[in-house]
Amino acid sequence: LSESKHEPGQPSHGCSAAGEFAVKLELASDPKLLGIARAAIEEMARCAGFSEDDSYAITLALCEALTNIIRHAYEGRTDQGIQLTFRCLGDRLEIILSDNGRGFDPEEVEIPPLGELRPGGWGRHIITQVMDEVQYERRQETNVLRMVKRLNRAERTGD
Amino acid sequence: MQIATRQAGESTIVDVVGDIDLYNSPEVRKVLLGLLKEKRVPRVVVNLKSVKYIDSSGVASLVEGLKVSRDLRSRFILFGLSPAAREVLELTRLIKVFEVYDNEEEALRGETPSP
Numbered sequence: 379l380s381e382s383k384h385e386p387g388q389p390s391h392g393c394s395a396a397g398e399f400a401v402k403l404e405l406a407s408d409p410k411l412l413g414i415a416r417a418a419i420e421e422m423a424r425c426a427g428f429s430e431d432d433s434y435a436i437t438l439a440l441c442e443a444l445t446n447i448i449r450h451a452y453e454g455r456t457d458q459g460i461q462l463t464f465r466c467l468g469d470r471l472e473i474i475l476s477d478n479g480r481g482f483d484p485e486e487v488e489i490p491p492l493g494e495l496r497p498g499g500w501g502r503h504i505i506t507q508v509m510d511e512v513q514y515e516r517r518q519e520t521n522v523l524r525m526v527k528r529l530n531r532a533e534r535t536g537d
Numbered sequence: 538m539q540i541a542t543r544q545a546g547e548s549t550i551v552d553v554v555g556d557i558d559l560y561n562s563p564e565v566r567k568v569l570l571g572l573l574k575e576k577r578v579p580r581v582v583v584n585l586k587s588v589k590y591i592d593s594s595g596v597a598s599l600v601e602g603l604k605v606s607r608d609l610r611s612r613f614i615l616f617g618l619s620p621a622a623r624e625v626l627e628l629t630r631l632i633k634v635f636e637v638y639d640n641e642e643e644a645l646r647g648e649t650p651s652p
Contacts, residue, residue, distance in 0.1 A: 409559040412559060413556060413558070416556070416558075434621070434624070438590075438592055438624070441573070442592055442593055479560060495603060495631075496600070500593040500596060501592070501593045503629065504592075504625070504628050508628075515637035
């Protein structure tokens with residue numbers, strides 16, 4: 379979103395957590411907390427070495443996933459738990475979101491025909507556009523959404 | 538997020554500042570639909586210049602404003618798309634569905650697009 383001379387794979391600012399690292403967060407399913415989650419996610423993406431643009435896109439995709447959990451898995455309840463595991467593995471970032479809400483497979487959400495005026499359903503489209511891998515799994519009573527974003531995607535695809 | 542309205546001729550300008558997400562998109566929706574449905578303003582012009590973050594919840598509010606404006610035969614215009622607003626409208630390919638101008642002057646001058 380902004381021009382920068384950032385080198386892929388290098389933290390885009392003076393981040394002491396550069397290199398491989400893992401962070402676990404737990405937040406309540408309250409939309410009021412999405413702003414705080416965004417700040418944390420964007421900072422972690424930058425520390426993992428993503429550019430400002432990619433860090434914003436990753437933040438957007440993750441917040442779409444969090445929004446889906448709040449709306450669909452927890453059906454608007456604001457006092458439930460969402461776990462977010464963020465692992466920087468050198469060449470890629472792996473993010474796992476888990477919740478104990480209603481079984482909710484994001485793939486069941488119909489993506490509206492792009493450009494059409496539908497009231498929703500774009501969240502899933504945004505997630506699949508931004509992330510390189512997206513997998514959903516129901517493990518006993520838990521929804522587990524695993525997403526991967528590779529660091530050098532832009533170089534590989536010339537995107 | 539802050540949202541305020543002001544009048545410029547027949548246009549009602551809606552200035553949105555900050556983040557639009559699941560938490561505050563209902564407020565955006567309420568303001569837009571209030572102007573269109575209750576106040577019956579002929580021209581709603583939304584200023585997105587200072588929107589730092591907007592996700593599909595925010596886009597849904599804008600889409601609803603556009604749909605209602607079409608039903609009521611009023612105008613619904615966006616201008617000054619911040620990088621965040623442009624990103625989400627491009628990802629959803631809705632950017633071509635909206636009437637979009639670069640700045641306020643162009644948005645206020647904007648002629649009625651051909652049907």
